[in-house]
Amino acid sequence: AQKITQTQPGMFVQEKEAVTLDCTYDTSDPSYGLFWYKQPSSGEMIFLIYQGSYDQQNATEGRYSLNFQKARKSANLVISASQLGDSAMYFCAMREPSGSARQLTFGSGTQLTVLP
Amino acid sequence: EADIYQTPRYLVIGTGKKITLECSQTMGHDKMYWYQQDPGMELHLIHYSYGVNSTEKGDLSSESTVSRIRTEHFPLTLESARPSHTSQYLCASGLTEDYGYTFGSGTRLTVV
Numbered sequence: 426a427q428k429i430t431q432t433q434p435g436m437f438v439q440e441k442e443a444v445t446l447d448c449t450y451d452t453s454d455p456s457y458g459l460f461w462y463k464q465p466s467s468g469e470m471i472f473l474i475y476q477g478s479y480d481q482q483n484a485t486e487g488r489y490s491l492n493f494q495k496a497r498k499s500a501n502l503v504i505s506a507s508q509l510g511d512s513a514m515y516f517c518a519m520r521e522p523s524g525s526a527r528q529l530t531f532g533s534g535t536q537l538t539v540l541p
Numbered sequence: 542e543a544d545i546y547q548t549p550r551y552l553v554i555g556t557g558k559k560i561t562l563e564c565s566q567t568m569g570h571d572k573m574y575w576y577q578q579d580p581g582m583e584l585h586l587i588h589y590s591y592g593v594n595s596t597e598k599g600d601l602s603s604e605s606t607v608s609r610i611r612t613e614h615f616p617l618t619l620e621s622a623r624p625s626h627t628s629q630y631l632c633a634s635g636l637t638e639d640y641g642y643t644f645g646s647g648t649r650l651t652v653v
Contacts, residue, residue, distance in 0.1 A: 467646070468647040468649065469644060469645070469647060470584075472643070473641075475641055514581070516583065528599065529586075530586075530600075533582065533583045534581070
């Protein structure tokens, strides 16, 4: 079963507008972490934002915020005031205990294109 | 300035050749990881290490092998490359699980 689901293969947004990228997750563990990464066409993975399962407030980092709805098991990324440089692939990921392997599991990604 | 380095950035190699993809980090992280990613697709964990002389296989079966003789170095080796190994390989390291990994810039491998 998919642990991380990103249902939007591609999204378009006008420059300076806000955009929400969807992410839902599946875990039975009460302790987990959720991450968003940006991958430009050059291929490197850039860490954007982190939300812990016990965090009371939604995480924010500059123009990025994470809309964390625990009961719905969703962790959507909101990018405010989109810029042309935001065009990239965005991956949602989850860290959960799995034996001793606390590694990240990634979703299939959303390709965001910012239009001028 | 990158704190985790992968070389080579691009590699085109013939079938049957032995290759080693290098990954080094200067942050003193104990935890290191190798992910495989086909173009436009999700990342799959193929190997990880929690410290020197510790290596484990990840979720995705891979014919590659890894070693961790020094904290800062986590090379990945393919003994006999095949076209099915064509992919991008991303190395990452982390101090704790609660914060994002730092990724290298990746190696794009093409086996012809």
